[in-house]
Structures are given as C-alpha cells and as structure tokens.
Amino acid sequence: LAKTTQPISMDSYEGQEVNITCSHNNIATNDYITWYQQFPSQGPRFIIQGYKTKVTNEVASLFIPADRKSSTLSLPRVSLSDTAVYYCLVSGGYNKLIFGAGTRLAVHP
Amino acid sequence: DGGITQSPKYLFRKEGQNVTLSCEQNLNHDAMYWYRQDPGQGLRLIYYSQIVNDFQKGDIAEGYSVSREKKESFPLTVTSAQKNPTAFYLCASSERDRAVTEAFFGQGTRLTVV
Numbered sequence: 207l208a209k210t211t212q213p214i215s216m217d218s219y220e221g222q223e224v225n226i227t228c229s230h231n232n233i234a235t236n237d238y239i240t241w242y243q244q245f246p247s248q249g250p251r252f253i254i255q256g257y258k259t260k261v262t263n264e265v266a267s268l269f270i271p272a273d274r275k276s277s278t279l280s281l282p283r284v285s286l287s288d289t290a291v292y293y294c295l296v297s298g299g300y301n302k303l304i305f306g307a308g309t310r311l312a313v314h315p
Numbered sequence: 316d317g318g319i320t321q322s323p324k325y326l327f328r329k330e331g332q333n334v335t336l337s338c339e340q341n342l343n344h345d346a347m348y349w350y351r352q353d354p355g356q357g358l359r360l361i362y363y364s365q366i367v368n369d370f371q372k373g374d375i376a377e378g379y380s381v382s383r384e385k386k387e388s389f390p391l392t393v394t395s396a397q398k399n400p401t402a403f404y405l406c407a408s409s410e411r412d413r414a415v416t417e418a419f420f421g422q423g424t425r426l427t428v429v
Contacts, residue, residue: 240416249405249420250358293357302373303348303407303418305358 210294215310224281226309228294231275239270239277242293244308250293254279281311289313318342321406321421327429328393328400336391336424338406345411347389348418351375352403361404364389365411393426401428 211229218224230239238257242250254261256268256277267280281288291308319340328334338347346365350358360373364383378397383389389408393400403425409418 238416242418247403247423247425249407249423250418251420252417255417291357297416302360302363302371303409303416304360304374305350307357 210296210306212292212294212306212309214307215312217312217314218284219314220285221283224284224288224311224313226279226281226292226294226311227276228279229276230294230296233274233296237296239268239274240295240297241266241268241279242295242305244291244293250305253292284311284313286313286315319406319408319419319421321404321424323424324422326424326426328426330428331395333392333394334400334426336393336404336406336426338389338391338421340387340389340408340419342408342419343386344408344419345386346409347383348407348409349373349379349381349389349391350405350407352405352423358405361391400426402426 240255241253243253244250254266254268256270258270261268269278289312291310293305293308322337348363349361351361352358359375361379362370362373362381364370367383367386370381370383380392403423405423406421407418409416
C-alpha cells in the first residue's frame with residue numbers, strides 16, 4: 207500500500223482558499239486518491255476522489271499532477287465550519303483503507 | 316434511510332471484562348472495517364472484512380476479535396487481553412472490488428475502562 211505524507215497542521219482565515227498537499231511517491235497504477243474530513247467525535251466523511259488531473263465537486267477540488275506522486279486538496283473560501291482533520295488515502299481494488307495522521311486545519315475568524 | 320449504525324454511543328467497561336460493540340449497515344456493502352482512534356491521533360485499522368464469513372487482521376488486532384456471519388453486521392469484541400482499550404471506535408463499510416471506493420462511517424462508540 208502506498209504511504210502518504212501530509213502536513214500535521216495548517217492555519218487559515220475565513221474566506222481564504224486552503225490547499226493541503228499530500229505526498230504519495232509509491233502510488234500504484236490502479237490506485238485512486240481519496241480525501242476524507244473528520245470533525246471531533248464523528249466518523250470521517252468522504253470529500254472527493256480522483257485518479258489524475260483535476261476533479262471538482264460542490265465542496266472541493268482535487269489536483270493531481272501527471273506523475274501522480276502527490277495531490278492537492280483545495281478548499282475555496284473556507285469558513286469556521288471547515289475546521290477539521292483532513293485525511294489523504296491512496297488505495298485501489300482490495301484495499302484496507304489505511305488512514306494516516308491527517309492534517310489538522312484550523313480556520314480563524 | 317441507508318446508513319451505518321454503531322451502538323452504543325458510550326460504553327463503560329470494568330477491567331478484565333469483555334465487551335462487544337455493534338455495527339450494522341443497510342447499504343448492501345460487502346466490505347466492513349473497524350478502526351480505533353486515540354485522542355489527537357489518526358485512525359488505526361483493527362480488522363476488516365471483504366465478504367461474509369471472512370475477515371483479516373489490521374495493524375492493531377491484538378486483544379480484539381470480530382465475526383462476520385451476516386453481510387449487514389460486523390461486531391467487534393474488545394477482550395480482556397487488550398491492555399489499553401479506552402478509545403473511540405469507528406466502524407465503516409464500502410463496496411468491494413472497486414478502485415473507486417467511498418467508505419461510509421458510523422458515528423462511533425466511545426469506550427472507557429473504569
């Protein structure tokens with residue numbers, strides 16, 4: 207399974223765009239990249255998933271370069287409610303869904 | 316409504332006792348997972364099951380046991396052999412055999428040893 211590396215924490219202010227980068231140098235050909243969000247005392251929630259280039263949904267964008275060794279989750283115009291832990295996962299097929307330590311995002315007024 | 320349900324939300328256990336955490340899903344998912352989360356830490360995989368009557372150990376299976384007799388149910392037993400069981404336990408389910416996988420999580424069970 208490909209190992210992922212993310213920053214431990216990030217700080218931002220309301221209204222700013224936040225970009226969280228995840229490194230996954232050993233990603234396999236059939237692996238997808240998935241991001242989850244977790245609030246305190248709750249289970250993680252799926253945000254977005256992609257294989258290559260760019261994926262956008264109503265809450266975020268995911269940018270994946272051609273070599274797929276990294277990915278960037280982009281949250282546009284964050285609010286206080288975006289304060290959470292964000293996890294990057296790399297998996298495909300028979301996956302065990304291994305979570306890393308995640309990135310703790312704090313959004314300030 | 317489809318979803319995944321964990322019960323109870325809070326659980327207290329005396330030292331030396333076994334306790335079973337419930338996880339039920341009506342999403343028709345083949346795969347189910349159990350995670351443990353300690354304060355300020357990420358999720359660590361305890362056990363996972365890709366199909367009924369089959370399950371595999373995760374990274375921290377010692378002191379835990381599971382069963383998968385029905386597709387919709389994946390109970391976790393925390394045994395007395397688990398030396399530090401106080402933690403937040405999360406159950407998840409997903410489709411199997413797909414690279415594009417979205418896991419759905421329950422609301423968790425917070426276990427405290429008293």
